[in-house]
Amino acid sequence: MSEIIKVENLTKRYGTLEAVRGISFHVNAGEVFSLLGPNGAGKTTTVEILEGVRKRTSGHVAVLGYDPEKIDETFRKRVGVLPQDFNFLQRITPLEALEFFIGSLESRMDPVELLKTVDLVDRKDVYFSKLSGGQKQKLGIAIALSNDAELIFLDEPTAGLDPISRKSIQQVMRNLRSLGKTIFLTTHYLEEAEKLADRVAIVNHGIIVDEGTPEELVQKNKTHDTLVVSLARDHATETALPKGLVMKSPGVYEMPVTSNDDLFSVLDSIAKSRIPVDNIYLKRENLEDVFMRVVGVEPDES
Amino acid sequence: MNLKRILLYFRLHTKLFFRTRSGPFFLIIFPVILMLLFGSIFGSGGIGKTSIAVQNDGPDSPYIQGSLAAFNASGLFSVSLVPAGENITSYMKANSIDIGVVFPANFTSSISNRSAVVQYYSEPGDQTASTLQPVILNLILTGTGSTTATVYTQEVSVSGLGKAVDYYIPALLGYTIINGIFSMVYEVPNYRKDRIFRQLSFANLSKPEWLAATTLFYAVTTLISDVIIFGIGVSVFNVSLQVSIPGILLSVVVILSGLLLFTAIGLLAGLYTKDEESASLVANTIFFPMLFLSGVFYPISVLPSYLQTVAYALPLTYFNLALKDILLYNAFSQVLLEIVFMVLAGIGLFAFSSFLATRKQDE
Numbered sequence: 001m002s003e004i005i006k007v008e009n010l011t012k013r014y015g016t017l018e019a020v021r022g023i024s025f026h027v028n029a030g031e032v033f034s035l036l037g038p039n040g041a042g043k044t045t046t047v048e049i050l051e052g053v054r055k056r057t058s059g060h061v062a063v064l065g066y067d068p069e070k071i072d073e074t075f076r077k078r079v080g081v082l083p084q085d086f087n088f089l090q091r092i093t094p095l096e097a098l099e100f101f102i103g104s105l106e107s108r109m110d111p112v113e114l115l116k117t118v119d120l121v122d123r124k125d126v127y128f129s130k131l132s133g134g135q136k137q138k139l140g141i142a143i144a145l146s147n148d149a150e151l152i153f154l155d156e157p158t159a160g161l162d163p164i165s166r167k168s169i170q171q172v173m174r175n176l177r178s179l180g181k182t183i184f185l186t187t188h189y190l191e192e193a194e195k196l197a198d199r200v201a202i203v204n205h206g207i208i209v210d211e212g213t214p215e216e217l218v219q220k221n222k223t224h225d226t227l228v229v230s231l232a233r234d235h236a237t238e239t240a241l242p243k244g245l246v247m248k249s250p251g252v253y254e255m256p257v258t259s260n261d262d263l264f265s266v267l268d269s270i271a272k273s274r275i276p277v278d279n280i281y282l283k284r285e286n287l288e289d290v291f292m293r294v295v296g297v298e299p300d301e302s
Numbered sequence: 303m304n305l306k307r308i309l310l311y312f313r314l315h316t317k318l319f320f321r322t323r324s325g326p327f328f329l330i331i332f333p334v335i336l337m338l339l340f341g342s343i344f345g346s347g348g349i350g351k352t353s354i355a356v357q358n359d360g361p362d363s364p365y366i367q368g369s370l371a372a373f374n375a376s377g378l379f380s381v382s383l384v385p386a387g388e389n390i391t392s393y394m395k396a397n398s399i400d401i402g403v404v405f406p407a408n409f410t411s412s413i414s415n416r417s418a419v420v421q422y423y424s425e426p427g428d429q430t431a432s433t434l435q436p437v438i439l440n441l442i443l444t445g446t447g448s449t450t451a452t453v454y455t456q457e458v459s460v461s462g463l464g465k466a467v468d469y470y471i472p473a474l475l476g477y478t479i480i481n482g483i484f485s486m487v488y489e490v491p492n493y494r495k496d497r498i499f500r501q502l503s504f505a506n507l508s509k510p511e512w513l514a515a516t517t518l519f520y521a522v523t524t525l526i527s528d529v530i531i532f533g534i535g536v537s538v539f540n541v542s543l544q545v546s547i548p549g550i551l552l553s554v555v556v557i558l559s560g561l562l563l564f565t566a567i568g569l570l571a572g573l574y575t576k577d578e579e580s581a582s583l584v585a586n587t588i589f590f591p592m593l594f595l596s597g598v599f600y601p602i603s604v605l606p607s608y609l610q611t612v613a614y615a616l617p618l619t620y621f622n623l624a625l626k627d628i629l630l631y632n633a634f635s636q637v638l639l640e641i642v643f644m645v646l647a648g649i650g651l652f653a654f655s656s657f658l659a660t661r662k663q664d665e
Contacts, residue, residue: 053500073304076506083504087496089314091321096314103310104505127321143504 002029004151004182005050010059012045012206019045021206022059027199029150032173032183034197036190038295042206043186044084047155050184051081064151077105080144084155084186086137090129094120094139097128101146114142118172134165141172151182158189170196190288200287204295214287221293222285224256227266232276242269257282303514307507311515319519333478333527334534340470341539352434353399355423357384360407369405369445376441378434390423400424401431402458403438413451422455430540471535472625473598475553476618478527479560480589483568485520487585490572509659513652517565524561525554549628552637556628559641560621562648567617569655592618597626620644 005027012020020042027033037043048054049061052068052075061068066075088097098111115121118138123131131139137157144152154173158166166189173196176183187193193200194214201211210217229241231251244266245253257263263282270277319325354373358366373379384393390402402423412418420442424431435455442453493499502512535541571588575581593599595609596618602610613619624640627633 051504053503073506076504081504083497083500085497086501087498088501089318089498091318092314096317100310100314101505104307104507143501 003027004029004064005033005184006060006062007046007050008060010046010049010061011057012042012049012054013057019206020049020056023203023206023208025201025208025211027182027184029182030180031198032177032185032196034185034187034193034200035203036187036193036200036291037203038188041203041295043203044155046203047153047184047186048083051079051083051153053083077107077147078150080147080149080152082137082140082144082152082154082157084159086140088128088139088143090127092128093125094128094131094135094142095124097139098142098146101143105147107147109146109148111146114145117145117175118142119168132165134161134168137161137165137169138172141169145176149181151184152176153184155186156188157185158187158192166192190291191286194287202291202294209294210290217290218285218287221290223293224258225285226283227255227257227263228279228281228283229253229255229270229277230279232278240273240275242266242273251278254283303508303511304506307505308511308515308518311502311507311512312518315515315519316522319523328481329523329527330530333474333530336474336477337531337534338538340474341535341541352378352401352430353380353382353397354438355382355384355390355394355397355399355402356405357386357388357390357402358405358409359386360405360409363410365410365413365446365448366405367445368447369442372441372445373438376437378437394423401434401438403442404458413446413448413453416448416451417454418451419454419456421458423458469626469630470599471531471541472622472629474531475528475557475625476560476596476598476622477593478524478531479557479621480564480592480618481524483564483571483588484585486516486565486568487572487575487588488578488581489516490569491575491577491581495577509656513569513656517562520565521558521561524557528557545629546632548634549632552628552634553625555641556621556624556637556644559644559648560617563617563621563644563651566648566651566655570651570658573655573658592616595619597622617644617647 003026005025007026008024009022010020010024011018011022023042023046025033035043035046045054049056050063050068052063052066052071055069064075064078066072068075092100094115095111098109098114101107102109102111112121112124115124118141120135120138120142123135128136128139141154141157144154157173158169161169170192173183173185177196183196185193185197197214199211199213200217201208202217203209210221212220227245229245229252231253241253242265245255248254255266257266267280270280319329356370356373360366370381370383373381382393382397382399384390384402390404393399394402402421404421404423406419406421409418409420420439422431422435422438424435439453439455443451446453499509499512503509507515567588568585571584572581575584591612595605595613596602596616597613598618602613602619605613620640620643624637624644627637627640
């Protein structure tokens, strides 16, 4: 698989602050690569260096074979960007914005079709200032697609959006993935990265602390699964439960399970005790649990 | 620099400009208000009484007194009496009076002989003065009470007399030009804050291209405002400027040179302005001293000597001097130097601003 982005020992300093401290990674053609990390981890700085809007302090970066500090007009025609906190001219309409980008980038895309892709065609003549947060982000994505780019940077595309808008934009990203576009996604919604990304790199304090597919990261970093037992209402405080089950809330008990033997043994005990169980399931560790453990902080929700 | 992108952004900028409420107001309505206001105050094109300077070089007589009474009774004129022996041309220039009437020493004896001559002083081509000439003659005849006498006029041309409003036309054009400073001082920090420049860079629109498109936009809108001012001045207030094809072409060159310079000043100021509040402070700090010290509202010669030194350090002074040389005095020799100064200063400031803009992007 060809490497579309290659980063080696990238550093970025702002005065005495070292925002990015020698990170290395690569992104393959056609994959969705996600950079995860808490606020201030260096995600956006890294992305902006790759996009060619910020200079690096040291290291080697190649994006589609270009050094982003020495890009020419062709680079912008091959790369689409949805920046963090996307904003544009307040009195422009989505249709006009797309016509401007398509004209300026000499693209052959149809602006109306692009608006259909992001489900914004009904708002094509509404001023940017009158669009909702989700609609603005959709326009930002449509702009990022206006040059039919092979590589698309999406920096926090769903940040601050309501669940419906978030799901809608996630669907757009799935569509892009199915079109074979290479997507560089930064997000603090771990469930989003887990669902959409082929590979993930977790960055913290300017360094990459782990990297792999979401499944690999979970497998590599998980310590245990959790057995969850919910009792029927009138048995909310059952004392005959097997040892190790700890009450987390009234009627709900949890217990770490590290092996199948442990699991079968507990289930056998519960069955023998004849306690009326309302629900019983095994909660597997996910990317969020791994992230919290690797980074040592709660995923940022700002 | 890609011309297609420049024109694309120019068209977009123009379209969005007309969607603002303030944009069309400052482009069309404000120049109209400005010209009507200045024209009404300083012009004499049929609005209010026309000032006339009257001088009697001979002995006082009932004929002279009758003529003065007829002028006053008509309600058309505001009469200023010029002492005998004083130079009436200088008096008219000093007092911004467009029409002068001199009763010669032999007027009283001549009117008794049924034929007299008065000297009629006015700017060549002043339509108002030409229109009022027969009215004034009729009033003189009425005032003398003679029904059989004839009064002739000996026309005396007074070049460079003009009207007060003529003096203000270049000044008002200068005012529209330095509005570019205000626009840039507000636009640049807002674009930086909202990260519009970054977004435009994704469309391959470079900063120099943005600057070119924006300056082109200000050039077009400023020329529209200036045509409005000039049009109202000529059609309503009958301004008598030195209008010739080379003069008009040279005026356009001066306006564009000034625009380049003042847009560059605005850009530079905008780069050091962080928000709207400081934009207002910076814009007014640059704008008002220039407005009052650069000869916009009164000649630089009336300023104290130390302020005159300051005035000649201000770029608007050179813009005003250039336009006045062309439009008032038809004198082109000095203008080239003033244009060269504005163009070189404008290019220098633009280059410096572009350098700063690129540096600030990575901060």
